[in-house]
Amino acid sequence: MDYKAIGLKAGIEIHQQLDTREKLFCHCPTVLRDVLDRNGEFFRYLRATESELGEIDRAAEEEMKQVRQFAYYAYDTTCLVENDEEPPAPLNPEAMEICLTLAKMTGATPVPSVHVMRKLVIDGSNTSGFQRTALVALGGSVPAGARIETLCLEEEAAQRVEGDVFSLDRLGIPLVEITTAPDMRTPEQVREVAAYIGMLLRSTGRVKRGLGTIRQDINISIAGGARVEIKGVQELDLIDEVVRREVARQQHLIAIRDELRARGAAIHAVYFDVTGLFAATKSAILKKAPLILALRLIGFAGLVGREIQPGRRLGSEMADYAKKCGVGGIFHTDELPAYGVTAEEVEAVREACHADPGDCVVLVAASRKKAECAAQQVVRRALLALDGVPEETRKMLEEGNTAYMRPLPGAARMYPETDVLPVAVPQAYWDGLFVPELLSSKAERFAAEYGFDDQLSRQLAFSEQCVLFERAVADGIRPMLASRTLLATIRELKRDGVAVERLTDAMILQVLARVEDGGLAKEAVPDVLRAVAGGKDLETAAEEIAPPIAVDDLAVLVRRIVAEREDFVKSRGMGSLGPLMGVVMKEVRGRVDGKVIADLLKREIAAML
């Protein structure tokens, strides 16, 4: 597809958890917990409030359609700030430093006086009903082809356990939010920019790693479509597919709009009570519904059921809107008879609302309050179909599809966090901020300085072990030994079920230092690490696994082995070195460095020849 021709414009917002010692607005640690370890539970109700300018945000209003009770799990690593029972502490300076470092890396300009805002979020994920957020810097760029509009510092939301139950361990972990301008023109470019920014973030060495620690929101529009924000894309590899499917969705919605207009489609905003028609229905859902309302969409026949993303139809979009009222979904005549609804019942419904064959009839079944609310939502969505693509916030579904979440929020969702004083960014502080080496530059440097190939250099630079690797090299460990241990040995041990998480950085460095001191052969490193992870101290482990072997003893051993194989040595000459190496290594079981053995063997073989 020619994305430039259809006017694709995309931007991304990347949210990355920062690996700070404390949370953004309290002094709790930034650790995630098992819900089984919770030591407290409570519940609350939330409701939308007016901004300081006297408006209620439309996205918040949408969440208010149902009164919901939210339950929260607390831990011995959370406090009254997460419980919304204590005013926030001052903004965490460590998080501010990381955010400003990123700003400097992208060439952005800091805001001289940073104001913390409250962003209204009443889906329960924030006990307060808002997310604290601050705009820290403006106007940077990344070489992958996008301007950076803003860098913000935000607090992470609580993790949803299930339904309306949330876990407070994640709430308040600092996030940096990097927002690009809508500068990307192809799905692949979106992925490239996201990947580049991800690399930038990891280059600080101060961000959290692992699933869920980075999330991308994507803003997409095409010519004639509308701006849509897709929340929470976690896998980088899905980004381009999400963009492609959103483009397709907008194109289908535009086509549907054109056809609706051509047909003179209209919405009959009168609901018919058709509960009586389903007294003897075989549809379990309709049978137990206290009220069934029917809604006639004039000229919509066939279009409500038209696919706009794989497996999703315009009807799915209507159902998303209706679900905001607490109903499970909707029925529409484009997909009926089905689900236990018979052709006769469909006919009766059509008749009851005077529907022509060109019309589509939508059914909602629920209590009166919910059903009326849902019917209004369907009307709302149907009216939007006449305009084409509505501006929306959408959530990721599996494989790159998306579903409606809420309207795009406006400025009314933001008002000042009055409990936190503005934070000044003095010029001298900014000037003094250290800009870390990019991981991509680091990879080039590893290749140049240590002679690693490109793949290893990159793997090492982008790995979580990179910081430890550089420390090891600075401590005098040979780069190849350090990289092999950190990238290969540890991974292999983990695969064998060794509790490698027990190995502290200091332990690993001690083992490697012992190799460099000659106190341990590098071949013994895996076994020694295994023993240390199992709880042995290094001294004992080294003694048991690889008791040092005196040079004289080794010489005697090598001489014996060569002598025992005189014929073989004489027939193969220096070619016997390899096979004999194996024999000696087996005998000394990693107690001696292979290079020392090879030197001795060469000497003995040469002497014999």
Place this chain on the structure above:
Amino acid sequence: MTDTAGLQSGDQVRCRYAGTDLAGTFITRRDGYAVVKLESGYNIGIPEDAITATAAASAAAPVMPPVPQNPDLPSVAIISTGGTIASRIDYRTGAVTSQFSADDILRAIPGLTGIASFRSRQLATILSENMQPALWQELARAIHAEIRSGAGGVIVTHGTDTMSYSAAAVSFMLETPVPVVFVGSQRSADRPSSDNVMNGMCAAQAAISDLGEVCVVMHASTSDDRCAIHRGTRVRKMHTSRRDAFASIGMAPLGTVAYPSLDVTLSPGAVRRGTTEPALHDALDDRVGMVTFYPGMDPAVIDGFAGYQGLVVSGTGLGHVSAGCIRQLAALVRDGTAVVMTSQCLNGRVCDRVYDTGRDLLAAGVIEGEDMLPEVAMTKLMWVLGRTDDPDEVRDLMRTSLRGELGRCSAHGL
């Protein structure tokens, strides 16, 4: 360079900063910067010379229509004094200030109009640390007037910091046949999680209940499950920030209001509606002080209260101060100051007959404050001294329960 001296809050501006050109709304000046709300909703503080005015603020705020009410419901008066329950952001300064009218409270808590028919009176818009005894008197008069003119219950919205002082003071000044409910909130009304909605709804339900005394209605736990009804002379703020900061001391709460069902449960000891006729005794003598004793306290501190009509001492343990302080207290009593001893333990009864120090205090003429809270003893002493300056009568009244503020027996199991 643009002249920004004339900028008003709400003016539309353009910001040229960091190579960007952004539209926004001028909010205020702070810390030497212009605070601008960008279209994204974010506020930033940037140098004033980076902004240019483009359009004046739109005219005054929209006029809110009056809140429709159901006259068939019980009549309840809301008297507002300010506090967090009625707070709103002042976007000029960015601070939370009390500026709601009682009518705004009905708008902020829409469920209220389904409980009662409200009339409202705005007595003050202050944070409760700025409360004065003269305002307690005005409050008692206003409540009395509302009851006399037919209110079946009265709600007083109040900042939580000194709510228990006001509730105690009003308890003494007023005899009431209907519930007089003090209510506030611990988390400001501008946040979606504010406790103002639940506290307000529970207070309204308590105000139409069978209760007949002055009380405080606030969250009973950190969850939004129920409010406790506390006696106005037995309640204390026991936490700086939690929703369930208020606790009854020395007795169980008078009852609870469940949420969201709003079912009211009253204890057998709660005074019932209609037990008494409305009466106002609004004299207070505000020349009463309060002092907390601490180890090593310079006895000269007590001299500072010379000339006061009354002094409440918050002593240690059973009600003690150092020997040096006893001499100063004795001198105060000799000069005509009524001195009442209470305990910083808050829980339990003062007993100055156990140790020598206590016996010396009694010999000095100090009055044992029984199991009264120090603040309650102070407001009570103001009220008693407003009625009489006869030392024996003062002593008798201070040791007699007038509004359930002290008990003859110390209950167990609390």
